[in-house]
Amino acid sequence: MRRSGGGERRAGGGRRPHQRIQSLIDRALTGDVRAFETLVTEHYGPVHAYAARMVGGQAAEDVAQDVFLRVYRSLHTFRGDASFTTWLFRITHNVCNDYRRRMQREPALRLDGPAPGDDTRSAGQALAAAGEGAGENPELRLESLELHETVQRALMKLSEKHRAVLVLHDMHGFRYDEIKHIVGCSLGTVRSRLHYARRALRQILEEELRGELASLLEERPGRQGAAGGPAPA
Amino acid sequence: MRCSPELLNAYVDGELDEPQRRLVEEHVRRCPRCSAEAAELRALKTVPAAAAAARAPLGPDEEPRRIAGIVGRVRFREAKRQRERTKKRFWQGAALGGAAAAVLVGAVVTSLTVFGPGTPFGAGGPDQDEQVYAAALQAVVAEHSRVALLMDMGVDDWADWPWLGWEDEP
Numbered sequence: 001m002r003r004s005g006g007g008e009r010r011a012g013g014g015r016r017p018h019q020r021i022q023s024l025i026d027r028a029l030t031g032d033v034r035a036f037e038t039l040v041t042e043h044y045g046p047v048h049a050y051a052a053r054m055v056g057g058q059a060a061e062d063v064a065q066d067v068f069l070r071v072y073r074s075l076h077t078f079r080g081d082a083s084f085t086t087w088l089f090r091i092t093h094n095v096c097n098d099y100r101r102r103m104q105r106e107p108a109l110r111l112d113g114p115a116p117g118d119d120t121r122s123a124g125q126a127l128a129a130a131g132e133g134a135g136e137n138p139e140l141r142l143e144s145l146e147l148h149e150t151v152q153r154a155l156m157k158l159s160e161k162h163r164a165v166l167v168l169h170d171m172h173g174f175r176y177d178e179i180k181h182i183v184g185c186s187l188g189t190v191r192s193r194l195h196y197a198r199r200a201l202r203q204i205l206e207e208e209l210r211g212e213l214a215s216l217l218e219e220r221p222g223r224q225g226a227a228g229g230p231a232p233a
Numbered sequence: 234m235r236c237s238p239e240l241l242n243a244y245v246d247g248e249l250d251e252p253q254r255r256l257v258e259e260h261v262r263r264c265p266r267c268s269a270e271a272a273e274l275r276a277l278k279t280v281p282a283a284a285a286a287a288r289a290p291l292g293p294d295e296e297p298r299r300i301a302g303i304v305g306r307v308r309f310r311e312a313k314r315q316r317e318r319t320k321k322r323f324w325q326g327a328a329l330g331g332a333a334a335a336v337l338v339g340a341v342v343t344s345l346t347v348f349g350p351g352t353p354f355g356a357g358g359p360d361q362d363e364q365v366y367a368a369a370l371q372a373v374v375a376e377h378s379r380v381a382l383l384m385d386m387g388v389d390d391w392a393d394w395p396w397l398g399w400e401d402e403p
Contacts, residue, residue: 048296049285065299148287169246176246195238201281202277217280
């Protein structure tokens with residue numbers, strides 16, 4: 001099965017055997033905190049990244065913590081009908097929704113400032129924190145960080161429903177049927193939301209990049225081989 | 234088929250089943266607008282993916298610190314749960330022990346009520362009690378004599394005799 005774009009779905013990048021995760025869950029259920037720690041370590045990055053994209057970077061730490069505490073309390077309800085990652089992201093999605101609702105009720109709790117991920121830092125600060133890309137060309141790295149900031153700003157302008165499906169599909173690499181479980185809607189709705197989300201993103205990026213979007217898209221790998229066939233895996 | 238942006242998205246994402254995919258592919262081949270749209274969608278969807286790949290990582294100590302915070306809270310909860318479990322077991326044990334003691338005391342009180350002084354057994358006074366004891370003793374002796382007599386007579390399977398009034402072993 002093809003995987004679109006996003007490389008943040010699994011922290012280690014590779015496919016983990018289902019049995020291994022199940023064994024960690026079983027051990028965690030008997031009170032083995034080390035097994036739970038392994039689960040957290042392997043999934044913290046993607047969960048935090050999703051939270052940062054949905055509620056902003058400053059709240060992402062709290063949301064990620066809440067997610068894993070909720071996961072710990074609910075581990076016994078994991079039946080394995082969906083993959084652990086899908087189940088985990090469903091919880092993450094719900095915690096993000098709860099957080100947003102709480103913020104609407106109690107705006108005084110809202111954290112100040114724009115919050116595009118831990119990406120609130122400027123590209124320069126982020127680059128410094130990343131150790132200047134360890135051997136990468138710093139200019140290229142800075143350019144991609146700027147792209148990330150631009151996309152992050154654009155994402156924050158999308159409606160929450162559109163942002164969720166776009167982030168889950170294009171950034172985390174989930175399939176439509178997995179997104180359906182995470183977001184809790186029909187397959188047709190996922191399809192429709194993704195279409196509107198991309199259309200809105202395109203419009204926002206055009207405004208953000210002031211006419212540079214066309215040239216940016218020209219450079220993208222998907223542009224080659226225009227006709228026929230779905231996106232390359 | 235007519236132009237369908239939603240189907241086109243699903244087609245670009247490789248999310249259509251085979252018959253639908255063929256249908257859309259055929260349409261894209263013939264429709265210049267959808268063909269251009271598909272190409273643009275392919276390029277557009279790589280932008281968030283590239284941005285995700287460029288995401289500024291957390292500082293070297295930040296992620297382990299946050300994970301340690303979560304795990305620390307879980308450890309605390311787990312320890313609390315263990316303490317509560319131990320406390321619950323203690324009270325369960327105490328309740329069980331109490332129930333057993335209550336049954337024992339009940340049994341003693343019941344036996345004293347039934348067989349103690351002033352009870353039906355002892356209601357007739359010591360003389361009557363003595364008569365009851367004597368009658369019981371006589372009955373036991375009579376039974377013993379009857380069995381002894383039968384054994385003297387050489388009856389082996391006396392235990393099966395129905396008139397003896399004994400039931401077989403269950």
